[in-house]
Amino acid sequence: MGIVLAATYKMVIEPLFYLVKGYVDEKGTVKEEKSPKEQKFTRSKSLDSGLDTISRQTNDSDKRVRRNSYSPSTDSGIVPGSEPASSNNSRRNSNASGDSGLGGKEFHENLQTLMHQTNRENYYYWLQEHDISHIARAVYNYSENSSGNVVFCIPGDVSTLNSKLKEYKIEQGNTKKIFASIINLGGNHWVTLIVTCNGNRQFRAYYCDSFGNKLPNEVEGKVKDDISLANEIAEKCLVPLxxxxxxxxxxxxxxxxxxxxxxxxxxxxxTLGHAREYRNKLVSKPIDTSYIVGILQETLEIGNDSIKSSAVDQQKDGCNCGVFALENAHRITEMLNEDKSFDEIDRELSKYKPSPGQLHEKRREFAKALMEDEEWKESIAEGGILHDTIQQLISEDSKKEEAQSTISSIIQNVTTTCARRLGLSN
Known part of the structure; x- marks a missing residue:
């Protein structure tokens, strides 16, 4: 009997499964919803467990659509239970509807902002770039155009980080400021990079990953070569052109x-367009730790002895890297302003290991600051930049939910048909 079922599975169920999968793939829905790793896992489980697996996947998929809630991903390769596997995963809805006591009804909508999600008591919301940018400005007075002593940026790629540090290098001839940046590694984890310059125009850099991961001591030659060539193209081609x-x-x-x-x-x-295109091929790439080191060494000419990485493992969850990145940036810049040494900064950061309750309180502090910030309220209001961005994200998520629901329906039909052919249906 087992042999007959196995043979029937190979002839009926497996072809039907891949027929449906092929149809859905052509529509582009599965590719949007699942990473290659997840697709590989699904195919493997299907082959191993047959009809039961397809049915189980259908039930799980239905639950995901109905729940539409966050579950920390472990696919980022950082640590088990760490940050979401992609920036898209940060656009998750919460079914939390509690009232934290902050603000009125308009501040409790289910919008993907730190303020709204905190007011709904969703303390697992993963901070996005717009959250970090507004919190940095409203809470710490950090912004790209700040008149204070901190130059702040959230670089989106290698090219932007390199350009911002080149600008910082030039400006240090006229003013003494600290360069603070919060960087998204691989689309799934926020880290902090702080650079300072002494009176002799010698630069130092301090890097902090709340998981305690350090920058590499050495990077491959191609990384440095790409950055060096991109800088040369910018200086000798782009500027004169x-x-x-x-x-x-x-x-x-x-x-x-x-x-x-x-x-x-x-x-x-x-000619200028061609030069830009070639430069972009070299440095329009996602930021990783190798490129951070390469930029520090090539663009700012910092030696390894002037680059320090914190080894403190502060974070024990998969959702608070943005909070740690902001707080670490503030603590490091404050200590550098006081001319503290790297060792003193190490000791200070080693003490910062907040409990879950303290992290919740920090989120509430951020949310309160945003609610009282006029610029943030203008951006979230209808017609504001942030409002339009969030509406676009909501639209994208709705389309994905609809696609997932369609996939579930198709697979359920396949399961029912296969069960009927095998005589397994009631």
Missing amino acids: NNEVGSLIRKRENNPDNASLKEKKDDVEK
């Missing part, structure tokens, strides 16, 4: 009918 385009535009304003000026401007702009 940009200047030339600007000059030609001004000349054309005085001679609008001069065809040769237009032709020359078009040629220079085309």
Whole structure:
């Protein structure tokens, strides 16, 4: 009997399963919902367990659609139970509806912001870039345009981090400021990088990952070569070509009918475009620890002895890296302002290991600060930048939920059909 069922499975169930999977893949829905690792796991389990596995997956999928809640991912490769596997996973809805006592009804909507989710007592919400940017400004007075002594940024890729540090290097000739950045590693984990410069224009860098992971001491040659070449292209090609385009535009304003000026401007702009494209191929990449070290060494010419990584394991969950990154940035910059040594900073950070309750309280502090911040309220209001972004994310999540529901329905139909053919249905 077992042999017959196995043979029937190979002839009926498996082809039907892959037929449906192929149909869904063509529509692009499965590829949006599951990572390659998850798809591989699903296929393996299907082959091992047959009809029961398909049925179980259908039930699990239905539960996910109905629940639509957060479950920490372990696929990020950081530590078990660590940060979400992608930035998309941070756009999760919570079914929490409690009232934390903060603000009115408008502050308790189920929107994907730290403030709204905290007011709904969802303390597992993963901070997104817009949360970190507004909290940094409203709570710590950190922003790219701040007039204070901290230059702040949240770089989205290697190119941006490199450019911001180049700007910082140039500015240090006129002013003494601290460079503070919060970086998203691999789309799933926030870390802190702080750079400072002494009176002799010597730079030092302090890196803090709340999981205690350090920067590598050495990076492969290609990383440094890419950064070095990108810097050379920017300096020797992009800057002069940009200047030339600007000059030609001004000349054309005085001679609008001069065809040769237009032709020359078009040629220079085309060359500039090619130079930018080549530079982007080198450094328009996700940031990882190797590129952080490469930029520090190549762009700021920092030696290994002036790059320090915290070894303190502060974080014990999979959702608070953004909170730790913000708090660590504040603590490090404050101590550097006081001319504290790296060793003193190490000792201070080793003491910062808040309990879950203290982390909840910190989130409430952040939420309260945002509710009282006029710029944040303007951005979240209808027509504001943040409002439009959140509405787009909600729309994307709704489409994914609808697609997942369709997948569940299709697989359920396959399961029923297969069971009927095998005589297993009631």
